[in-house]
């Protein structure tokens with residue numbers, strides 16, 4: 001039997017014990033018997049199964065019909081069909097009523113985070129759930145998320161997305177095809193030296209104010225070494241509550257990669273200097289504008305660059321974001 005269109009990263013994710021343990025422990029610490037749990041993104045069903053094992057009733061929605069079908073089989077095989085209902089479709093289409101959630105949920109579980117936090121559509125999903133599907137005092141797993149960045153000197157990472165002269169030939173016209181957003185990479189496989197300390201690029205309080213699905217921020221970041229700022233390495237940390245955290249920084253071999261955002265024009269740095277890093281995000285799309293602080297010029301962008309779209313979890317480079325994490 002061939003099952004179409006299920007990204008292979010599901011396997012690595014389900015077997016990633018460094019991911020599973022804090023998620024499971026946070027669910028066990030949070031969910032009470034007879035809670036109604038809304039689980040956004042069923043996948044293989046793990047988050048729903050953990051919540052059901054705590055005695056909760058779970059409505060779990062899954063956008064991918066083939067995944068939803070497998071999840072139903074898994075739930076049945078584990079004899080938890082009386083506690084878990086899988087609803088096929090996007091959480092944003094879920095309604096409160098007989099075919100959806102019987103009432104606003106007491107607990108939200110949502111593990112819909114790509115390596116740079118927002119690329120799997122977590123922000124619109126969580127904003128919508130907060131507005132429509134949760135009780136006012138609902139407990140959220142995760143309760144908050146931070147997108148971290150660190151500017152690095154790395155010709156190796158830059159060369160994954162830009163080209164200049166090769167063997168005496170000028171190939172730079174090809175840079176019109178550079179990925180304008182971030183792309184996935186295990187950065188430990190590339191020589192890179194940090195030019196800044198890690199800094200909080202964006203922080204979201206999922207349980208507090210309405211979750212903003214778009215916004216901008218500007219950071220003045222001290223530079224600590226002399227070098228060329230070729231790229232920013234991106235990763236997230238999630239506050240799962242009760243002291244549990246999930247994160248994918250460089251140096252940890254988890255199924256998640258890091259995000260790499262290359263700068264079209266590398267910027268020289270010195271110790272004691274600073275970079276101005278502007279970030280703009282909308283839904284699943286992220287744009288960085290780095291500049292030397294004194295001048296703060298807007299960097300030239302590759303021809304044809306435009307705001308990223310969200311359809312199907314893709315960024316504007318056309319690469320399927322669901323292909324890997």
Ligand SMILES: C[S@@+](CC[C@H](N)C(=O)[O-])C[C@H]1O[C@@H](n2cnc3c(N)ncnc32)[C@H](O)[C@@H]1O
Pocket residue numbers: 013014040041042043044045046047048061062063064067089090091092111112113120121125
């Ligand atoms: C990363 S997997 C997590 C699976 C499971 N919850 C776990 O933690 O093991 C996320 C799944 O959510 C689905 N998904 C992502 N956003 C969704 C949304 N807003 N509504 C419904 N399904 C969504 C994806 O198709 C994918 O199968």
